[in-house]
Amino acid sequence: MDFKRVYTSSKTYYILTIVAFAILAFTITIAYKQVLRMQSSAEMVSHSLHVYNGISLLTAHFTQADSEELRDELLKPGDSNLAFETYREEGRVSIDSLQLLISDNPSQIERLDRIKVLLDDLYEQLQDLNDVDYEADNTILQYRGAQKTVISITLYQLRSIKEKMIVEEQRLMEQRKKAYASNKTLAPKILLFLAFIALMVFVLSFIRIYRNKARIRESENFLKSVLATTDNVVNYYEPIFNEKNEIIDFKVVFANECNRDYFGLEPDKMLGRSVIKLFPHLKGSVDFEKLKTSYLNSEKVKFDSKITMNDSVMWFHSFVTPLSEGVLITARNSSVEEEAKNIQLNLKKRLENQNLKLLDSRALLANIFKSISHVVMHFKSIRNTEGAIVDFQILFVNDRINPITGQIPEEIKNKNVSEIYPDIFENGVFEHLVNTIEVNKHTEYEVPFEKNSKTHWFNATAIKLGDGVTVTIRETTGEKEKSDELRKLNDQLVIRNSILTDAESIAKIGSFLWYMDSDTTEISENFYRLLGYEPNEFKSSLKKFRDFIHQDDLALYDLKAEAYFKGETSEEYTYRIMTKTGAVKYVKTNGQFLNRNGKQVMIGVVQDVTQSIHAAEEIRKSNLDLKQSNAELESFNRVASHDLQEPLRKIQLFISRIEDVDGGTFSVKSQNYFEKVKNGAERMQGLIQNLLSYSRIDNSKTDLELIDLNHVLDKVKDDLVASINDTGAEITSDKLPNINGVFFQMEQLFANLIANALKYKNAATSPQIQIQVQKVAGTDLPDHLLSTSKQYHKITFIDNGIGFDSKHANKIFEVFQRLHQKTEYSGTGIGLAICKKIVENHNGFIFATGELGKGAQFIIYLPA
Amino acid sequence: MKLFVKYDYDLVCKTVLKEQLDALNISHTHTTQGEVKIHDTINETTREQLVAALGRYGIQILSNPKETLVERIKNTINDLLNNKDLRTVKVSSYLSDTLLYSYAHLSTVFSESTYTSIENYMILKKVDLVKERICNSDLTLTEIAYQLDYSSVAHLSGQFKKTTGLTPSSFQKIMKNKNI
């Protein structure tokens, strides 16, 4: 604790005042007590006097008994009793009153009790005296005399006690008087003394306070004058706390004039305001933390800060002194020093850097000279008296000279060129060098050098430097050879490129190379042409290419492009583009990733597939048309046949009914007509049924099963047994194969072919039908057939019937195509058409060959 | 859930017959298919009870002698078809030997009451067995043909087609789809 602080602190004076008050209060209490004590002393004195009085009264009382008057009085006859009683009463009263008075003094009470006893004795003795017969009698007189003596003794005793009591009372009296006297003198003295002390304290305090105040005023004045005249900013801040008792800000309690000079802030207006608001740069800064620590830890803190105010930068060197209520900040403007310091620092740094660079470049140069394959030389001009260059002095040459000429740099340094390379005066190099210096432009030239009887070629560059020239020489022998080779390769490449370009053009292909990282593309000439442009007419990029994509295919393109980009797929895909002229083309793209020079690139081709797409579209359309018309035809067939069948069936039914009922009663003519009606109806039914089965063939294609054609043949032979027997036909067959097919269709095929052979038999001979089987490869099929299977069963039906002209070979398979008169051979003209349809339905082929009058062959190919 | 069962009609009928007869305490012997020999005579009430009881299972007691004979012919044919040993036997002689009537008589009686001939019945019955085997077994047509004494699959197929109007395979297909 600083004594000075205690001394100057106002708190000290509060304490002193309180002490003074306490002394006063004490004084008053003491005085009061003193007065009280005096009062009691006085009372005690008066009490003693009363006691004294009582004793006197008592003494007087018993002294009376000694007197003769009293005795006489008492002895008076008659009223003697009354007088005695009064006397006794008197005695009792005085004893009672005395008893009251001395009740606080036990020794006196004791004495009084003895007096009481003696008094009683006295009364008795007096009584005895009285009772003696007054008749003169000696004895009586004698007795009376004796009695009187007894009384005297009692009285004497009484008196002695009384004396003792008086002595006691006198002692007490003396004592009390003394106490009273002492009290009387002591009380005022103490009071006076204490009052003086209090006064003294007050005076002392006042003097102190006054002196302090004077000193404070003095120092304040001094401080003010100091603060006003200083060029330091002196501010006093008091902290502002938040509810958590943390310092969040300071408020300005004092600010000197310097604030105006440096910060343009009016000191008076700063008072009471937030420091952070006045100096926003403090907010959250280290400086602010320092203010806080200074206050909290009561320690002095120093810091330098850079303050930007009103567009000017200032440096401040600040001291923070913690005071009891806040912190005092003294900040010195150190901007000028700081600037000077900075300039100096920068200068030093630059110097150092330059030095370093210099060192670096020197080292670099040395390294360059060492590492480069070039020969570097520096020549200094040697001029004659007229100032013309006549020679050069070699100032520098690097190690590279050694492998070429075998010279060691150190050995030729500082020597003259004329001595070392006399050749240059002959091969024109000297002129080049002189020219370089005189005209001050750098010169390049080629120079040959003979070594090991082989000419080496060098390329030299001369640059003027001061009054000299730096020559850089590079051997170009290898380069020359390489460039020749390169030229050759280039020629080949040109040829190949032109082949590729032609190929692209013919195949309608464009190729591209896509740098994925930079998203740039290189596209081939034909690619430009595909887009409707001349080669290199625009700068290609993937983004640019996207503009060509047909709007409807953009989504697909983007999707695929993304997939490509992620490397998920490299499937080819087709989309549309719009060329420059607005024509729509279909293109197919395919590409693959490559790593080229560490870069991810994609190369690929784009093919114009417009024509094939169009062609495919055409095919699809015509296929669709075909299917539609086929379907229409079939449904027409079905409906027609079905609906035709109904009335026909009725006709036939009723025909049969008529025949049943009235057949016997017909005339011959009617009978004939009736037969014709019946035949007509039957033919019609056959036609319709064939049409129906023809139209139905397609529908059963799904029910393929493995069927044994031998069974089919057996069945057909069974079915046709009547006509076979009728015609005497002979059917021979190889072992037939199993095929995948529809049983009833195969049945129909065989039936139709055999029935055909039976029908168109040669009138002269009985029919011979031969069925041959052969397994053939798909490639062995006749040229015009397009095989879809590797192997086929070739089944040939050969008959010896009427045959047909081979020119009708195709015609016979068409619906309703007949080669013969209806009357000659019955038939619907659908049978072979059905056969063709069945075979084709089984992915096979059927065709016929024949010779008129000799027979026919029906050849069937069915997939094995 | 579907449960596939196979049953022996013969056994079912015999069992039902036996159960019903036993239930009515009728002492009997099952001599041959469709014929039961009752040891004692039975009164009218018992007979009615028996008719009612058997009627529930579609079993009739035949009273007409012609009807009885037809049933016996049918039963004999069924035995013949089910018994492998009897395959080689000539049907007409087997029938007349078994039933002790001339074949001509049997044939006439049969045709009169069934509108069909014994031969047709036999074919129908045989095809019915083929159908049953197609549906209820995994046997191939060849195996069925062999079991039922057809000379060849073609023969079986031919007869099947001729009788039913359907090929065995399309019949099989229909039955398969029908069950699904």
Place this chain on the structure above:
Amino acid sequence: MSEMLLNIVLADDDEDDRMLFSEAIDEIQIRTKLSLFNHGQELMDYLNLPNVVLPSLIFLDLNMPIKNGQQCLIEIRSNPRLKDLCVAIYSTSSSEKDIEDTFLNGANIYVNKPNNFGKLREVVEKVLQLNWQYHTSNLNKETFLFRI
């Protein structure tokens, strides 16, 4: 049982066919009682009458107005009271699909309408015989499938 009358019904919208059918029935040996219906709905109404004597055989044309043969067939097969009835389809159609469909829907016999009265008679007779056999002999009704 030749003295028993066979109860047969025919549903066909074609008047001629109904007429010829009944003539054919008259001419065959088997004695029958034939009821004729003009279309499927008429037939179904009849079959659904409360106390009707169910026929032992139903001939059903496929192509009929109001309710066609297939619909009738499905209805019959899904009705517990009618499902055991013997149904013969009597149609002009020889389409494999029609035939297969009717069998799958539960038809027992498929008859193509013949174009000859004699044949008609034969066919009807054959159907009746078959039906008779299936009724009187213990043939498996599950596999009662014929195409005539």
